[in-house]
Amino acid sequence: MYLHKRVIETIGEEAGSVPGAVSDAAPTPSAPATVSDTLSAYLPRVDQFYIPEWLTMQFIANNLISFTPLFSYGSTVISIERCQTALGFSIDICATMLIASVLRISYYLITPYEITLLRQSVVMVLIQLVLLRTSLRYRPEEYKYGNLKQVESLRELVWEIWQEFFDVTGEGHSHGHAHGHLHKQPSAFALLRTLSFKRAALLCYKIGLAFVYKFLKFFDPGYQRVWAFWQWSDDRTFWRFLGVFTSLQLLLTFLISKVLDWEELAQWLGSVIGSLGLLVESLLPLPQIAILYTLKSVQGFKLILLVSWLCGDTLKITYLVFGAKNISVLFFLFAFFQMSLDFYIAGQYIYYKFYYPKLRNQGGFRDADIEIELTDIVRDQIMEPVQSQEGSVDMAPVRSTHSAGHNSARASPPVMTVAQSL
Template sequence: MDWVISDELSLTVGTVVGWVSAGAMIIGGVIPYIPQYRQIRKTQDAEGFSLLVCLALLVANTLRIMFWFGRHFEYPLLIQSIIMNVTMFIMIHLCVRVRNRNQLMQARQRIFTDFDIKYFWNWNDFQSYIDCMLVFTIATSILMYVFIDKIIFVELMGFLAVFTEAMLGTPQLVKNFKSKSTEGMSVSMVIMWTCGDIFKTLYFLLREAPIQFWICGSVQVAVDVLILLQVYIYRGNTEPQRDRAHRGD
């Protein structure tokens, strides 16, 4: 009788842990962007945050959603991708609004339909970012529909999804390196990135997710650690390099 109760208790605990882990996967990826969002709103300065991070996540999660149609992985990962895309559009909307407000001189409007590669993902209106991702989503949807029976194509789609996400911190890494400063970047965001990516990679391993997921998760953790090293190395540089250059320092 005791072993029956013990088995039921173990099953209940396992179920609870599973639900908690799934919930953490769904909302855990969004949480790191809360301090960055609040910092941009408070300072009304979006220069320290790279919008290419948003591009990487939008592309990665759109590809992951397409990958799900070819190979059904766990629903929490699918829901996470949808929520993350919504979050990235919220971040973009804030950054575009702040940057337009901070323009000293009214420059020519740069929009997606100009098809000027020089200003790609650096447009003046929020609608352009939506239009760009809409075109990308339609194109990938058509490809997945045509090649959904080709296992190589489906697996390649999954790899591109997680590899792009693994590289999401790279634009921020490069931006910090060029300016020799992490001013304007939320350190809390990067710490949460690191903790979340470690948890996510372990989740992939334990839940036996497709191999692309946990390999690229490991790469993502490595990039996070490099950004944290930049925080330490550039800790004395509290002013972006471009501002020092304007003063002739």
């Protein structure tokens, strides 16, 4: 009987009959339609006819990652164009991101990774080229190479440290002439053998600090660099360097990985390129730290840029921890090092934005009372007096780092050109 009724109802619906045509069939009781039933019946139509199938959360996330540089660095371009000055922005950021992005693109030729990250690298190169052109157009005179301060050469620093531990001032030569014979200065190896283990360790420690000092000064835009790197007066030199570097890097990688098909060399080159790219990118905040310290202001530095750096660090570390496999420990070290520098810039931003102006307005305030530059701390450690083996303090070679004209007062090493910079 039930099957007979269903057949009659189906025929009636197909023939367009009204419910009265099947008067012999008892009406089937049905629950009243609710709002949720109506919405559930309507939403599939919305998904089908109004939301494209390709518009997924994965698609949105991939494009956000790829085109984030357009928002973070694009706002800096607009700010520089509006103010018509690049004061407060370090063009070394452009160098860092361009070199790191080119290395990342060449790494893709050896070890392909997600296309989203490759697209992000290409977008980064494009926006950094625009940012570099804008920054060079409005580059202040203070950033030109001729107006930058000179920094001690590595040879000078090592010679000063050497003088602290050994008597190589030439007094032995004059004393020998007075007695009619000449005493030869002992060799460096012979001098080192006269040191105790403690003083030898201290010598190595101070020489290591000299390298750290030179390394930090290289990333300080306020000081002249070796070969005036990225401080050239002619803007065309920037573009020539980028063209030569990009061409050689991509050509070498393509030849080794695709033409020669040398698998072992390609894998080794890929590891070097990947590590070098992360190292260069991790050093991104150093020039901006130096600029903010010099200016004592956040002028020209956009907050959205800092936020994008911190978000990028978070995404990078999250990917290394949860998404990547067989990752070297160097990747983690570089990522955490960059994040620590970004947090340091965040502290600088808060301090110079909100607290420093109030402190300047207070009476008796001096910058030197509360601020010490990191490179000054390192150099003070280098020039700290050394205890002699008898317990006395050798004060002769020690000079104040903050005194005026300390470069000219430094003793010149023999058989070395003092003005020569490494």
